[in-house]
Amino acid sequence: xxxxxxxxxxxxxxxxxxxxxxxxxxxxxxxxxxxxxxxxxxxxxxxxxxxxxxxxxxxxxxxxxxxxxxxxxxxxxxxxxxxxxxxxxxxxxxxxxxxxxxxxxxxxxxxxx
Amino acid sequence: xxxxxxxxxxxxxxxxxxxxxxxxxxxxxxxxxxxxxxxxxxxxxxxxxxxxxxxxxxxxxxxxxxxxxxxxxxxxxxxxxxxxxxxxxxxxxxxxxxxxxxxxxxxxxxxxx
Numbered sequence: 679x680x681x682x683x684x685x686x687x688x689x690x691x692x693x694x695x696x697x698x699x700x701x702x703x704x705x706x707x708x709x710x711x712x713x714x715x716x717x718x719x720x721x722x723x724x725x726x727x728x729x730x731x732x733x734x735x736x737x738x739x740x741x742x743x744x745x746x747x748x749x750x751x752x753x754x755x756x757x758x759x760x761x762x763x764x765x766x767x768x769x770x771x772x773x774x775x776x777x778x779x780x781x782x783x784x785x786x787x788x789x790x791x
Numbered sequence: 792x793x794x795x796x797x798x799x800x801x802x803x804x805x806x807x808x809x810x811x812x813x814x815x816x817x818x819x820x821x822x823x824x825x826x827x828x829x830x831x832x833x834x835x836x837x838x839x840x841x842x843x844x845x846x847x848x849x850x851x852x853x854x855x856x857x858x859x860x861x862x863x864x865x866x867x868x869x870x871x872x873x874x875x876x877x878x879x880x881x882x883x884x885x886x887x888x889x890x891x892x893x894x895x896x897x898x899x900x901x902x903x904x
Contacts, residue, residue, distance in 0.1 A: 684834075713894075720795070720880060720894035721835075736891065768834055780825065780882070780892065782835040 681705065684769050684783035690791050691756065691763065699754045699786045701769035707781075708774040710752035714738060715766040715785075724767075727752055728774050756788060764790050793818045795883050797895035804871055805903050812866040812898045814881035819859045822884045826855050826866050829878045829897070838879075839866070843886075871902045 682703045713721035723736030727746040741760025772780040794817045827835040839848045839855040847856040854867040882892040
């Protein structure tokens with residue numbers, strides 16, 4: 679089945695640690711996105727990539743980093759510089775260009791302990 | 792900067808009612824508008840995608856309309872069922888940056904048996 683797989687589903691981070699969230703898609707989509715969702719709020723864009731080896735900051739990129747070495751993969755690292763990382767993280771992908779539908783993974787819930 | 796607003800934030804209706812969810816946006820130069828459903832702790836499922844050249848889209852009991860001139864979209868749900876209970880989010884993709892979407896905060900719908 680084609681789709682987007684995020685792992686792990688739940689992740690716990692200690693203060694000062696970096697953690698990496700995985701996002702893999704087999705939809706052959708060029709564009710991939712990372713969003714953060716806080717309780718009762720919509721999604722805010724962290725980073726996006728429209729082609730391999732290229733990515734752009736979204737609205738809340740501080741404290742996060744990404745890489746796009748393969749078309750299928752777009753991992754997100756939450757660094758120790760992110761002061762309030764507890765949130766629900768969603769990865770999405772779409773065909774590059776306007777008017778295209780976005781598909782989402784099932785999310786990773788990150789909690790700082 | 793595009794702003795997307797969804798009203799009401801929460802809605803509770805008895806089973807069988809027809810209902811309307813609202814989404815408004817400030818910049819009418821959009822490529823498309825997409826309605827999503829999100830169940831608690833889950834990712835987003837695309838319901839309907841309306842291109843900027845379209846006025847409405849229908850899928851089963853769902854009908855979404857788009858009025859760019861007034862900056863509004865509505866999602867109409869006919870004959871609501873308890874299984875429709877979820878949070879509904881709208882997302883707008885602008886012409887100026889087709890890779891990014893702006894999300895509303897969502898409307899949480901509860902359909903009571």
